[in-house]
Amino acid sequence: MWKRVIMSFFAMALLVFDGGVDVKAEARKTLSEIDKKLKLLNKPAIKSIKSEDGDIIDCVDIYKQPAFDHPALKNHTIQMRPNTIFASETSTTEHESSPAMLTQTWQKSGSCPKGTVAIRRVKRKELLNADSLEHFGRDGPRTSFAVNTTNDKSNFFGSFPAPEHSYANLYATENNYIGARGDINLWDPLVESYNEISSAQISLKSGFVENFESIEAGWMVYPNLFNADGQPRLFIRWTLDGYRRTGCINLNCAGFVQTSSVIALGSTFSNVSTLHGPQFQINIRIDHDPSTNHWWLHYYNEVVGYWPAEILCYLKEKAAIVAWGGDVYSKNVKPGHPSHTTAYMGSGEAASELFGRANFITNIRIIDYSLQLKYPDPAFFVVDEPNCYSALIYKAHPKSEPYFYFGGHPDNNCVYNKKYLMKRKMIS
Template identity: 85%
Template sequence: MALLVFDGGVDVKAEARKTLSEIDKKLKLLNKPAIKSIKSEDGDIIDCVDIYKQPAFDHPALRNHTIQMRPNTIFASETSTTKHESSPAMLTQTWQKSGSCPKGTVAIRRVKRKELLKADSLEHFGRDGPRTSFAVNTSKEFIKKNTSNDESKFFECFPAPEHSYANLYAVGNNFIGARGDINLWNPLVESYDEITSAQISLKSGFVENFESIEAGWMLDGYRLTGCINLNCAGFVHTSLVIALGATFTKVSKLHGPQFQINLRIDHDPITNHWWLQICNEVVGYWPAEILQYLKEKASIVAWGGDVYSKYVKPGHPYHTTAYMGSGEAASELFGSANFITNIRIIDDSLQLKYPDPAFFVVDEPNCYSALIHKADCDSEPYFYFGGHPDDKCVYNKK
């Protein structure tokens, strides 16, 4: 006698075959044919893909897009003014030890089947959860209320579902560039579907409907993405040197050497593209064709840390133990806490300057923290953030 097992009338084996078929189809869509492939010692495979066959052109708005290799306008830059000994120019990714990509290609990290198998869904793969934002509300009343001289003031903001953040904000209507040196760490996360990150973001639009472009480092429960992990449909990649989502060779150590990357995001006034540069390497751009509210200017710039988990925010009996930043509290300062420094914006004045006023928000101050600190009156401000949840953070072990 044969034993037949039914699960709600669904043929389980057939469903499994369907899932694997869908995964293979997704992999084929994500991983374009390579002219050359490089196997990295960290297990990554970097594909050198024809620049005109990269995933960006799967976006329907970019079918007839002409690639721009360099921005039309180069805005002013600065030499690091930080007094601490750290390394803002480290740009070595692990895969570069094993080879390089030829001209006419871009370096793209290959997505593996096991990554898709671990994803909550194929549709969700490459995304860090739903977002809403207070920052796109730029009415005069809002700005007046939330840009007090007391930079440590906490204030009410619209919720970001399943996100906990500690950010420094500049609010206005005319940002065309942003800068920051972001301290690199390899923090702990609790499970494969959690993410912790440090980034610069620019936003514009409305609470119900807004756009955001972000760059920084990200770590999830499956792999370290020490540079950036945009996963942004339509981002046009132009670099032979940087593979988005690949690891850096060096990260900071607690009470040890500190490493950081310099990020620049600039608006091109001729094409309306937003360009990303990392340590003077032009990585690529968000093209104007895929933008609406950010086509010309941003209304907010944010610098800081973000934890994405199903177990954040009040109301959960359990809170994630995922670290933000290094996992150390902001008050621990240099060598312990995650930081961003050389913080700059560019507005209609076309001048590179520290945002004034600037204020920070910590979404869950019982769990994570933030602090603006200057060693002395002449020192560069550091924005410190981070921490790891403990018993004070609505936290009970499973």
């Protein structure tokens, strides 16, 4: 009997030992894959800058940036500036005039030389936090609407389920947009967990059903992707198939061609807004260049780069829809459910709190085939969880600049939301 017990003990020990070897082998494999991914994402730097916020900015040869890993860009010729530059306005509001360009934290520690682009280095711990290496930088909200480029308004918006996404957006839907811009109020919203996102952005979309295309830019808080902190960071995102398999946030996949040595995507800002305190905003412009069909991103007057025509289809010549607003992504966005996330949208204050408390976007403009920079008219806003978040278009007086306010944070009333709500309002 004891012999059988001893043999059983050794058999169990062998199994445990073998299991340990398997675990270690799997760990080595994972670390090897992470190192391979890091090498793919972090291109060799001509110069590196250590920022006081913990980021490292690599100054990468403009011709060796991640964009050119995309097979469609193998023979792409870099364009440094758009051939067509549309009219621009000086950003002015009733609360402050001509705001200065909001700097990024890393810029205090150095600058990148001419011929390079400023790229935030991806850290190993950020890859370790990812759900998967394959989808690193692709996590996040999907739009709740599909876009149809036909003129049939009854089919323009199609239901597209996004159970982990909540938004408050202002929409322009006239199907012929070649530019959009706005000043986005900057906050540092609280999120419940590291894998949640709170963002504010401008997006342009076109396409059909689940295969719509989208390009967008603004600021986001996303601890899992950015250094495990809650600081807002400049971001871009794009997709060719409704965020299912293509595209990503910033330069975490090949596609967007950066031209700026001054602005680093994914970097923090030198200031953020505070309740009843100073208000800061970032100026975002996205314009189409009809001579090349590239879409150009401007941060204030700095040309950051472009989404090249080679990676686009429906968006190659125009956008069918433009959206301005806020998004919250969480696995606990569950309308009517007690476990709904408490993540803030914007400042966390309701839209009705207005300037100094609520998040806003102002100087909202589009460019259409008239080639005129103007307010979108008609336009409407949508809040899909009005018991959790809110939106409001506000004018202090008839001739003042419209402000699109949005935001809030869920409380006990949030779980009682049972229906989808659409609100419409002209802003002209």
